Amino acid sequence: MSRITPLFLSLFIGGCVNYIGQWHYFTDMYYSPAVDAQQIDEIGGRMGDMLPPEGSVAYKQIPYPFTSATAASEAARALNVPSELDTKRGARLYQIYCSPCHGAQGRADGFVKPFMPSILPLAGKEANANKLSVGEIYHIATVGRGTMLGYGSQIRERDRWAIAQFIKQELQEQTSP
DSSP states (O other), X not given: OTTHXXXXXXXXXXXXXXXXXXXXXSHHHHSOOOOOTTOOOTTTOOOGGGSOOTXXXXXXXXXXXXXXXXXXXXXXXXXXXXXXXXXHHHHHHIIIIIHHHHOTTSSSOSTTTTTOTTOOOSSSTTOGGGGOOHHHHHHHHHHEETTEEOOTTTSOHHHHHHHHHHIIIIIHHHHOO
């Protein structure tokens, strides 16, 4: 037993030493350098192959000409409402994206309302949204207004139109006096 203990101790301690040899070939394969996208290549000095393709949309950028939240009426005049919109799809998407805050009937009674009291109703007598056109609702859904952030980067354009159409034709007509 006394011979086994020193042998075991020497193997145990020897195994804990971090030994790196003297010769290092291809160190970047062992310690690979991290390179960010769009970063200039330090070795070759190239950037052309790291640029986004021409005509692509940059991350978190919306190809939408009206970026101001207060430009809803201007946007509504300039935008063309698609002729055929699927309001059934708009109803389904409304329940997914809008009802947590605005409620199933658009009365600002969604389950987020207690945490964000500034949520406004979309339908009912007290709703200022009754005065908005489909284009204005689409613009607000795209860019946002007040505490509502825009959904332009999360919901496809055609789906935002369908949601706006559903709000105007179905929700607001059901609850109008």
